[in-house]
Amino acid sequence: MDRRGGARPRPGHGAGARVLVGTGVVGALPALATGWADWARSDKQQQRVGIVHAVANESAWMLYAASWLARRSGREGLGKALGFAGFGLVGFGGYLGGHLGYRQAVGANHADGVVRTFPEGWHAIGELEELPEEEPVRGEIGGTPLFVLRRGGRVDVLADVSTHLGEPLSDGVLSDPGHARATITTTRGSVFEIATGEVVHGPATAPAIRFDTRINGELVEIRLPRP
Incomplete structure (x- = not known):
């Protein structure tokens, strides 16, 4: 009551x-x-x-x-x-x-391990003039696959692993390589902006792993961004 x-x-x-x-x-x-x-x-x-x-x-x-x-x-x-x-x-x-x-890692960030395993410091990936213009190439440092795109004196480098299901970015379709907002569309349909790694369109929800780049003489060098 x-x-x-x-x-x-x-x-x-x-x-x-x-x-x-x-x-x-x-x-x-x-x-x-x-x-x-x-x-x-x-x-x-x-x-x-x-x-x-x-x-x-x-x-x-x-x-x-x-x-x-x-x-x-x-x-x-x-x-x-x-x-x-x-x-x-x-x-x-x-x-x-x-x-x-x-x-089974559905919905997991398949590229996050790169942050923990990539060696610290700057690492050379090759000479600038050896990289083709506006054509992605695949590189590797310390077992980490890399997606590399040169546009003039600018080089953008991402981990060659989609955050959605781990498919290689280098197997995807490149759009507008000559423009600042060029994108790569993976075989699973995720679209990433190459300059920033940000997701333009899902199903991926986490951005691609992007590296800092610099030109040291003739060499292109990369490192993971500092926190």
Whole structure:
């Protein structure tokens, strides 16, 4: 009983529970859409796990939607049962999501290891005149693959690893190499601005690893930017 003499609402009943369930149902829609977009750009092995992950999560979404409808019509007991069933599927889907993220590296930054393994200091990658004009070349220092593009006296260098699924940038399509905002489109559809490494268009979310460059006599030298 509350202070006014009325019966207290039982846990999981009443308007508050309906609002909470309804908010979750609506809020899940963008996550479902982005999940399918990322699934479409994944490898086959990742897609097999991803489809089960998606089915579990969307089944949970339908159970929660049915729970909201049942609660709205006054069938609180049925609404709670549907909600518990949805919660169980959310847990299973979350387990698969963790497997995708931590074991199969879906959505992970595949280039971040470069920051930890690239040797410190300046390193020569060759002479300026040896680099072709407006044509990307692939280099390597300390086991780190490099994407190198010369435009006149300017040389831009990125780690030759896409942050999306690790595909080489050098296998992509170069656009407007003679302009400051030249881009590279990877085989998975991510677009990076070469001068900055920034993402122009996903599915990649993290920028490409960019190196500082300088011309030392005839040599082009690079280093990781300092924090």
